[in-house]
Amino acid sequence: MAENPAAKKRPELNETDLVRRAQLDDMSAYEELIRRYYDRIYGLVYGMVSSREDAEDVTQEVFVKAWKALAHFREQASFYTWIYRIAINRAINFRKRRNRRKTVQFEEFDPDIKQAESYKEFSSKGSVLRKMSLREFQKKMNEALLTLSDKHRAVVILHDVQGLPHAEIAGIVGCSEGTVRSRLFYARKRLQAELAEFEV
Amino acid sequence: MSKKPPETPEIDMARLLSLKAFEHPDAERVEKNIQSTLQAVRAAHHQPSLHFFPDKSLAWMFAQPRYGIAALFVLFLGLHVMQRSMPTESVGSGAIVEEPGAELDLASMVDTNVSPSMAMPAVRPAYSSLAKPLSFTE
Numbered sequence: 001m002a003e004n005p006a007a008k009k010r011p012e013l014n015e016t017d018l019v020r021r022a023q024l025d026d027m028s029a030y031e032e033l034i035r036r037y038y039d040r041i042y043g044l045v046y047g048m049v050s051s052r053e054d055a056e057d058v059t060q061e062v063f064v065k066a067w068k069a070l071a072h073f074r075e076q077a078s079f080y081t082w083i084y085r086i087a088i089n090r091a092i093n094f095r096k097r098r099n100r101r102k103t104v105q106f107e108e109f110d111p112d113i114k115q116a117e118s119y120k121e122f123s124s125k126g127s128v129l130r131k132m133s134l135r136e137f138q139k140k141m142n143e144a145l146l147t148l149s150d151k152h153r154a155v156v157i158l159h160d161v162q163g164l165p166h167a168e169i170a171g172i173v174g175c176s177e178g179t180v181r182s183r184l185f186y187a188r189k190r191l192q193a194e195l196a197e198f199e200v
Numbered sequence: 201m202s203k204k205p206p207e208t209p210e211i212d213m214a215r216l217l218s219l220k221a222f223e224h225p226d227a228e229r230v231e232k233n234i235q236s237t238l239q240a241v242r243a244a245h246h247q248p249s250l251h252f253f254p255d256k257s258l259a260w261m262f263a264q265p266r267y268g269i270a271a272l273f274v275l276f277l278g279l280h281v282m283q284r285s286m287p288t289e290s291v292g293s294g295a296i297v298e299e300p301g302a303e304l305d306l307a308s309m310v311d312t313n314v315s316p317s318m319a320m321p322a323v324r325p326a327y328s329s330l331a332k333p334l335s336f337t338e
Contacts, residue, residue: 031238038234043224060237067241106223113222118215141220160217188213
């Protein structure tokens with residue numbers, strides 16, 4: 001795989017500098033921003049739509065939309081909060097305008113999962129991942145997530161999957177921290193009910 | 201004494217959900233996706249603005265039909281009000297006559313606009329073709 005020359009050329013540039021350069025039509029600066037945020041935006045969109053192909057399409061749309069709207073970006077919020085907001089709105093609109101695919105393809109689990117503490121915990125004797133395969137668990141988990149409303153799912157993905165703090169989530173989804181906490185509480189309760197068979 | 205049902209321990213949902221973070225594409229696919237995203241961004245960069253194209257600028261009207269219908273109604277109302285406030289003079293009376301002799305045509309045109317009952321002089325009921333003028337009798 002070829003190395004990205006743009007990324008190599010100026011690794012010291014911070015987000016603000018890159019955004020300012022991109023606003024002046026510097027495509028290599030925007031490329032660097034895409035490289036920095038692709039994984040996170042893809043992860044969020046994948047969590048929202050639960051399909052690999054759809055997530056790829058929507059993620060691409062997000063970066064194209066952000067490029068077109070970059071001239072209107074004011075530094076009141078960080079670029080990353082701004083692009084997360086675009087991603088959530090795009091994912092919600094996507095689910096509204098398109099029926100779910102009949103055959104949904106999930107992402108593969110990273111082999112490193114077996115080193116994770118939480119995996120070890122859930123695959124211990126009598127626990128969830130002893131009762132079903134990782135693939136079954138993935139299917140049930142994604143189906144359960146899709147039963148949540150868009151705003152609840154967004155909060156769960158941002159907090160429990162991506163590990164963002166409540167304050168940042170509040171900034172992204174445009175509500176108070178209290179609302180984020182209550183949405184998270186409700187969503188977990190709902191998932192608990194959906195995944196009752198996981199209980200030991 | 202009623203026996204309390206044994207409580208089933210709830211799974212730690214936050215920890216379980218954290219496993220979802222391990223669902224991600226491999227590095228090769230990420231790179232491929234980034235390249236196709238960059239291609240799409242470059243294509244969008246060179247695309248001319250379609251802001252003034254009717255299909256784009258009117259897209260909202262079809263996306264939200266009720267607003268489109270409301271806008272058409274307001275337009276219709278505006279045209280109606282405009283039409284009412286316009287002068288309603290006949291074409292002939294305001295015509296400018298520039299060529300010699302054309303005034304005769306204009307006169308005939310104006311005559312046709314006047315109703316015959318109004319143009320005809322009223323006949324006195326006592327009128328008789330045999331009656332002599334007063335000045336002759338005296």
